[in-house]
Amino acid sequence: MNTRRTFLRNSATIAGGMLLGGIGAKSAERPGPGTANDFWNVLAGRRSVRKFKPDPVPEADLIRILDAARTPPTSGNQQPWKFLVVRDRASIEQMKEACVLKYLESVDGDKTTKPETRERSVRNRLAGYFSAPVYIVVLTDNNSEYPAYNHWDGPMAAGFLMLAARALGYGTVFVTDAIPDSVTKAVLKIPDRYTRVCITPLGVPDAWPDSPPKKKLGEFIAYENL
């Protein structure tokens, strides 16, 4: 069984999002930033976004999103989160170049395509990921009160962050492989005491993508026994 996803085959992305109760739902409308939102619409409208407009994210919106990100349940109230906000264009370009290099090294033995073709392909694929005005690295602190519980607290913060971003009209995507841990660690000089949950771009989507096809709800539910 292939237990690791492959950059080339799967676009190196974390897909996600759905319309509640529907399958392969059409694009959600984008409410204007700051608009009050019905909870269910926010859930149904969240998508994994991989191409952004260059419009900046106002600081007030960013703060509101990070304020939401630190509200999930947290083990013994430890709140082990750290949100590293990256807007410096030089750092973002440096991450992109490191990703290109890392990918090209990994397919160095490939004789079926020319190196230039491979490089063009990976640059095209990464361009959208690096088109956002802001990046947030979601981290947990290994020196938190109960670090053995961070693996639960961390992803919930990322999920809440993504919902809050959607409520304000911004796209995100839960990135792991497309921008490897080693790249964010090296470029952003993240100390060993932090564990990365994910990195997400944050910005106004170029478009709100349709939801990928989803399993039927019944497949997820069991009553009393499995």
Add this chain to the structure above:
Amino acid sequence: MNTRRTFLRNSATIAGGMLLGGIGAKSAERPGPGTANDFWNVLAGRRSVRKFKPDPVPEADLIRILDAARTPPTSGNQQPWKFLVVRDRASIEQMKEACVLKYLESVDGDKTTKPETRERSVRNRLAGYFSAPVYIVVLTDNNSEYPAYNHWDGPMAAGFLMLAARALGYGTVFVTDAIPDSVTKAVLKIPDRYTRVCITPLGVPDAWPDSPPKKKLGEFIAYENL
């Protein structure tokens, strides 16, 4: 450093919840089931609830909550979740008795309190946890398409589930230690192919607790570098 939480000292619970932007916020109001909710109010109003009214949860509400729970970002669109719904009172009581036994075994060498006192204390502590009409075990399937990514997908589903429950006026709590993995596994006969994220009671709260004190927002945020 104490990296594991202790049942006695920490009430064996996962604390959580906060009022957005506030610290030690007062109880949130409970919107009636089925009411449309503003996203930000739902976030601010979620609490970890540990005592419930016996009122049943209508099937339509349960389904709506589980429908929401399967909407987070998911690695390669794998959707590895399983939600085991437990309403059978005999199973719930069996879990409670197994928890009591497990706890009493763990403090068997304690000579400072009488066994009866210890048992009364643990029963009192567990009574609230087991007062809900419904329990949901949040699981991920080790046979999913990309199981190495389940540890991210799983907690996000639990977080979304808890927000949706709050939107419909129900309380939850992210339980790990208070109802050990071994107890749910044995009583509910959960096959090895599933990994438990947590178990949560689901019901109308006896009261909405205040938020525990929270760190300042600024402590979570870093810009450009750590």
